[in-house]
Every structure is written in structure tokens, then in C-alpha cells.
Amino acid sequence: MSELKDIKSYNLKELKEELTKMGEKPFRAGQIYRWLHVETVRSFDEMTNISKSLREKLSREYEIRNVNQIQVLVSKIDGTRKYISEIKGGSVIESVLMRYHHGNSVCISTQSGCRMGCKFCASTLKGLDRNLTPSEMLDEIYSIERDINEKVSNIVLMGSGEPLDNFDNVTKFIEMITDENGKNLSQRNITLSTCGIVPNIKRLADMHPQITLALSLHASDDETRKKLMPIAYKYSINEILDACVYYFNKTKRRITFEYSLVAGVNDNTEEALKLVGLVKGINCHVNLIPVNPIKERKMTQPDKAAVQHFKSILEKNKINVTIRREMGRDINGACGQLRNEVMSGKILKD
Structure with missing residues (x-):
């Protein structure tokens, strides 16, 4: 059959x-x-x-391919809801609902696992299982809306997986979630996060989307970036920044640079000044992210004073910068951690 x-x-x-x-x-x-x-x-x-x-x-x-929610964890601190869902074939993915004053934001996975190997991310510890289909990404949204009986107003493609490593399915998902015959979400309410697959950033730009591109930069020189992100061996920071400028020129959408602060690695004054030199002149916003501690990687957060000092250096140099608000820290908020526990049998499926 x-x-x-x-x-x-x-x-x-x-x-x-x-x-x-x-x-x-x-x-x-x-x-x-x-x-x-x-x-x-x-x-x-x-x-x-x-x-x-x-x-x-x-x-x-x-x-009708659906994701099946097998566990929901709710933060007692801020109401963040983390969903563990099973997909066809028996693998599991994570999705996160974050409630803000401006509406409900959902962070979805685009792959089950990830092959990018970023050292600060738990999603990549077990490698890539498979790409998600457009239907499965859509149902991450649909099933959460059904669970809370409320609409989702913002989507972030920042869960497990590298969206631009699943290019065709992800762009199809964006087309369909914004279709006026379906959920009719504005593209401006979608953010796509990538570690920097240069050809696919340019392919995306050529489609003239109105989504926000968030580039996972995490270092201000190639050698430091290589310690954190294997993709840095394939594409240099200069190549990635050129692709980001290309994206801005095609779409006129401001670029977000994500920068995970890792204690003793990329959180010092010298790194902050180098970051200023890199991004100055680009229409951008820097989002500082104190790294989620991952026991398998032995990476720790800088203290609050170090984070604020790093931020102040960028501000003094007229760089738009924020520190990401930590959501759901009491429910194992780091990307991929719960999925790994389910896949290893530490958390049993129903």
C-alpha cells in the first residue's frame, strides 16, 4: 500500500x-x-x-498530519507553556508559548533535532532526526491555539533545528500561515533565526519576504565563533554579514543579531568593542542572550554585572541593544533539553 x-x-x-x-x-x-x-x-x-x-x-x-502533544509544562513564574509533541515516526519536538502584553508568541521547531552542532544548544546533542513538513509546523501553532483557546499573534522559528537547513518546507510554512485563506498572519509577525547558511539567506531575500531575519552571531571574530558554532568553518563572519546586508537591501527589514553571552568565552570588553566594529553601520538590533546552562557542554552564564557592562558598551556606541527576557526558566527552558530527556527515556511518553 x-x-x-x-x-x-x-x-x-x-x-x-x-x-x-x-x-x-x-x-x-x-x-x-x-x-x-x-x-x-x-x-x-x-x-x-x-x-x-x-x-x-x-x-x-x-x-491529515498532526503533532500529538504528549506533555505540557507550565511555568509558575510567567505562565510560559512548553509543549513536547510526538510527530510521525515517533520522534519528538518542542514548542513554546510565551505570553506578552502584545499577544501570544510561539516558538516552533523546524526540525526534529539539528545537525548544526552549536555548542550552546541542547537541540544538536543527538544530531538531526528529520525535517518537519509544512503541515507539522502549522500544527505546532494550531494545536497550541486549540489548547489555550486563544489566537497566536507572533511566531518565532527558533526552536529545535536550523530553519534554513529545511528551506523549502519552512518557506512553504511561511506562505501558508500567512495565507489570507488560512490563519492570515502578517509576515511582519514572524521571525526566522539562522546560524548563517549564506546561500539560503540570499535565496530567502530574493523571495522578498517581510519576516524578520535573526542571525545567530554569538562572536565577533571567526576564531571565537568556530569554538561555538561549526558553521563558522564554512562561512566567515564577513560572508554572513554581507548576506545580512543583502537581505536588508532586498526587504528593507532591520536585521536582528543574536549574541549568546558565555562566561569567559565572548563576554568581555574586547569582544563587545569588536562587536561594535562589526555591526556599526548596519540597520540592526542586537539581542543579548545570557546562555542557558547545558550540563553536557559545561557552559555557564556571565553574572548580571558582566551582561550589563557588555550592553552598556554597545549603547555608548549607539547600537540598538536589548537583553532577552528569560522565560520559563523553571520548566527547563533551554532549546532541546526536554526533547533529549524524552528521547533518552528519562521522561516517559504517555
């Missing part, structure tokens, strides 16, 4: 083509698309204005 086709990963045009091949009227595609992406149903049986015969035909050829 051939594998069922992933109907929730079809955009409306593709769905119309599928329905036409089945001998159905094209308007049926619009009905089905609405059920999948507005009503966010999880089975064909819920599509009440579709005939039983068509629903049966759909179920023989297609699947």
Missing part, C-alpha cells in the same frame, strides 16, 4: 489541482482548505459540508 499523501502541506492552488485530478469540482478545495487551516480539524470526519463519499475517498489517499 502506497503512503498516504500529506494533504495539510498542500497550498490552495495545489489542493485544487489534487481535487481536479480526483474528478471533483475545484470549489471543494476551498472548503477542505478552510477546514484544515481555519477550523483546524484533525480528521476528515469533522468536515461536515463535505459528502461522506468524498470524505471516504480523501481518507483512502490522504492523511
